[in-house]
Amino acid sequence: MITPGPALAVVLVVLVTAAALVLRLGRIGRWPAVVTASARAVVQLGVVSLLITAVLGSVPLTALFIAVMFGVAAATSARRVGGLRVGGWTAVALGAGVVPVLGLLVGSGLVPLRPVALVPIAGILIGGAMTATSLAGRRALEVLRTRHGEYEAARALGFGRRDAVLLICRPSAGDALVPAVDQTRTVGLVTLPGAFVGVLLGGATPVQAGATQVLVLVALLVVEAVAALVVVELVAAGRLSA
Numbered sequence: 001m002i003t004p005g006p007a008l009a010v011v012l013v014v015l016v017t018a019a020a021l022v023l024r025l026g027r028i029g030r031w032p033a034v035v036t037a038s039a040r041a042v043v044q045l046g047v048v049s050l051l052i053t054a055v056l057g058s059v060p061l062t063a064l065f066i067a068v069m070f071g072v073a074a075a076t077s078a079r080r081v082g083g084l085r086v087g088g089w090t091a092v093a094l095g096a097g098v099v100p101v102l103g104l105l106v107g108s109g110l111v112p113l114r115p116v117a118l119v120p121i122a123g124i125l126i127g128g129a130m131t132a133t134s135l136a137g138r139r140a141l142e143v144l145r146t147r148h149g150e151y152e153a154a155r156a157l158g159f160g161r162r163d164a165v166l167l168i169c170r171p172s173a174g175d176a177l178v179p180a181v182d183q184t185r186t187v188g189l190v191t192l193p194g195a196f197v198g199v200l201l202g203g204a205t206p207v208q209a210g211a212t213q214v215l216v217l218v219a220l221l222v223v224e225a226v227a228a229l230v231v232v233e234l235v236a237a238g239r240l241s242a
Helices: 004-026 031-056 060-079 083-106 115-146 148-156 161-186 194-201 206-236
Strands: none
Touching: 004 031, 004 148, 031 060, 031 115, 060 115, 083 115, 083 206, 115 148, 115 161, 115 194, 115 206, 161 206
C-alpha cells in the first residue's frame, strides 16, 4: 500500500519530468501531453477517491458513474479519430462491444449485480473498448489516406465504396488488438494485472483470483474485437472521417 506524502509527490514529479524529457529530446511525441495527462490523473483519481464510497453505496450513483465513464471514453476516442462531432459514432462502437459482454457477465452470475463488482469490471471493459476504438479508427483512416491510390483503383475496377474501403482498411484493424492479445498471451509470465492482484488482496484464493483475471482478459478480447470491427465498418460507411 502506497501512502500519499512528500516522497510520493517527489517521485511522481521525477517520473513525469523524465517521460517529458525523453519525448522532447528524442522528438518522438508531444511532451506537454505527458504532463497534462499526469496532472489530470492526479486530479481525477483524487476526486474519485473522495466520491467512490458514496458511489458504491448507491445503485443510482453507480449507474451514473458508469454512464460518465462511458461518455468520457466515447469523447476521448472521438478526439483521437475525427473530433467530438463523431462522438455519437464512437459511442456506438464502444457500446457494441461493452454492453453485450457486460450483460453476459452479469446475467451469468459471474459478476454480482453489486456496485463494488460492477464499477471495476465496467471500467476495465470500457477502457479496453476505448483503446481499441481509438487505435482502429486512427489506423484505418491513416491507411485510407496513405493508400488512397489503391482505393481509387478498386473503385475503378467496380468495387463499391464500402468494399473498396474495407479492402484497404480491414487488415489494419487487427493492429488495435495487439496490446490485448499480448497481455492475454503473457499474463502470469510478464505481468500480474490489476484484477488478479485486487481480488487476491481482497481475500480470495489464488485460484479465484486467476479465474477472475482470465475472465476479464477473454472478455476484453471480445469487447475490443467488436469495437475494432464496428469502427472499420463506420469508416467504410463514411460515418468516421478525419
